[in-house]
Amino acid sequence: MTYIDPHIHMVSRTTDDYERMRIAGCVAITEPAFWAGYDRSSPQGFYDYFRLLTEMEPKRAATYGIRHHTWLCINPKEAEDPVFAREVIKLIPQFLERENVLGIGEIGLNKNSRNELTILHEHLELAAQHNLMVLVHTPHLEDKLKGTRLILDAIESHSSLDPGRVLIDHVEEHTVKLVLDRGFWAGMTLYPDTKCTPQRAADIIENFHGERLWINSAGDWGHSDPLAVPKCQIELRGRGHHEDLIRKISFDNPVTFLSQSGKFRVS
């Protein structure tokens, strides 16, 4: 079955991963800007990163018949210095017209600090000004519940942003209802240790009927699995779920949400 991985950091993955993903049925991906594992020493480092996301990766993906899309931002892990973050945000508009740029992301919070929140608001303002879609990172582990609440309040304070065009990612059992009840889309990240396993994601899909939900691998340079989405498909199939539900979660829902950008394409 074909699938879309709507959140994966291919700059950290090998070309062999592209090949394996295509063999497993991947036809399109979206890649949010994120933390490289170290802080960039200058805003120019982000300029180069944005070129990588909009020039190099689409070509590498296309080699394997996978359509590549991206979201741009300075991630919350590097947002503690607002002066630096604002220099990066100034770079973003010149990339917005590029063919594979869907919107702003993955913005959000990391440790739920005041500076992170300030920069989140400034990203949201940028999205509102340009009528862009938004992909949101929610914090890790003990910081997730509080951070998700702060993020939802922040987004709702920007009245021109439609919750139906904002996806709140990395939801788990304690945040998914909060997100869906307020009209947002929700993403479940399938990580071996720190987020949802394919089994837990399948439980959440059963409990919430798969509405406004998607699954992603968020594969990156850390402990993660670029084939997590097809593994969740296998989990759902093993439980006896209908192919329509599996397709809805791993293909139709991402298409529905992402097509609102006007730029999302499936190969």
Added chain:
Amino acid sequence: MPAPPIDRTAVVDRYFIEHRAKLLDLASYLDRVERAAPRAGGASAQTDFRHHAFVQAIAILTDGRPERTRRVLELFSDPSTEPIEKAPMKGATGAHPLTLTQSAKTGGA
């Protein structure tokens, strides 16, 4: 809560061995923590907020009430509501010290 398409016996058939192994890992981890010597000047197993939350979470597993995963995640979560002044680090520990503080105030485990 909606039911999965397979019945209870099929759920146990499908997942028992895997989760039996995870249960043994859990038991082994707790034994390992107890066998290990405390770090000089460091927290004991009883006062380490991560371990404290972990033991509290185990009680949730057997309390017979639904939505165990949600409740365990909430137990491990920062209960405060206001943004902090400055991020002290980039990473996360998996539990929050306030859990231990609140438990001490209420006389919890």
